[in-house]
Amino acid sequence: MKTSSDLVRDYLTTVEREASALPADRRQELLADLTEHIEVTRAERPGAAIGEILAELGDPRTIASTALAESGNGTAGTQTGDDAAAPARRGKVHPLVPLVMLTLALPFAMVFPDLPGPAFAFAFRITGAVLLCTSVHWSTAQKTTGVLITAVLPTVVIAAWNLSSGGPEGDTPALVANVAMLALLVGTATWLWRARRA
Amino acid sequence: MEPGDSTKQARAAAQLRKGVLEYCVLALMRDRPRYGVELLHALEDSGALATSQGTVYPLLSRLRRDDLVTTTWQESASGPPRRYYALTDNGRTALDEFTRVWPGFRDAVDTFLNTSPLSDGDPA
Numbered sequence: 001m002k003t004s005s006d007l008v009r010d011y012l013t014t015v016e017r018e019a020s021a022l023p024a025d026r027r028q029e030l031l032a033d034l035t036e037h038i039e040v041t042r043a044e045r046p047g048a049a050i051g052e053i054l055a056e057l058g059d060p061r062t063i064a065s066t067a068l069a070e071s072g073n074g075t076a077g078t079q080t081g082d083d084a085a086a087p088a089r090r091g092k093v094h095p096l097v098p099l100v101m102l103t104l105a106l107p108f109a110m111v112f113p114d115l116p117g118p119a120f121a122f123a124f125r126i127t128g129a130v131l132l133c134t135s136v137h138w139s140t141a142q143k144t145t146g147v148l149i150t151a152v153l154p155t156v157v158i159a160a161w162n163l164s165s166g167g168p169e170g171d172t173p174a175l176v177a178n179v180a181m182l183a184l185l186v187g188t189a190t191w192l193w194r195a196r197r198a
Numbered sequence: 199m200e201p202g203d204s205t206k207q208a209r210a211a212a213q214l215r216k217g218v219l220e221y222c223v224l225a226l227m228r229d230r231p232r233y234g235v236e237l238l239h240a241l242e243d244s245g246a247l248a249t250s251q252g253t254v255y256p257l258l259s260r261l262r263r264d265d266l267v268t269t270t271w272q273e274s275a276s277g278p279p280r281r282y283y284a285l286t287d288n289g290r291t292a293l294d295e296f297t298r299v300w301p302g303f304r305d306a307v308d309t310f311l312n313t314s315p316l317s318d319g320d321p322a
Contacts, residue, residue, distance in 0.1 A: 037238075039278045043274075070257060
């Protein structure tokens, strides 16, 4: 037979576990609020069973998911469906911005082949990739595909060319290779644009 | 796995409640500070706004972070000290604003619900 304090401890432990995605201070505050609620209710209703008080307080999972949604970082495991409030602080950038940065990095480097042209292109690519990953407009799978094709692939190919000098010899083959790469970037950006979430 | 009618109704009520609950909580503090359990009792007595009690604490926490309410600890004659919630100036402004727009909102919904589509929409 569990004692009252066992039940309360079990309940709070469950809330703490379910709310593990919350920042620590936010989680401690929630536990303090619930602890206070239980103590005050017990003082006001001495006859009430502890199980009844906990049942009225509600399912620890519901409380934790509400806390996640209210804290503004509940995009990950929230079940409350509070999509409007959750992604408040990030991903505000217009979805065109990362796509344009990722696509234009290559032609920029083609037009300005001498330093600091390629350095700017590289910075575009990195910034575009970060903005793409933090955006709310795409799923994780779409982000991964987008970053692989529009940022990682060009970086690797260009680095390989530069290191080995093994890139296409002569102006025309180099241009063809660049245009083919550009077509791939534009195609991927177009796909991401069409696949975005409002 | 089509949810039953009662589930649908409960979900619709929960959606409605989500939008108005924080203003009802603010309204409860309009005249004097209140402590958590006291706020929950008032919500429960209202019937329609009763919710899983524990979910109100994250809401109160956000209202505090958004500077709509402040909290102070006060000793009690019986039992442990209680955290009292009071409106800030921002909270009072938000409550006044909601109080101003709510009647128009309520009346608009009532108008749609009470108007018979036949009598209103018939061009003849």
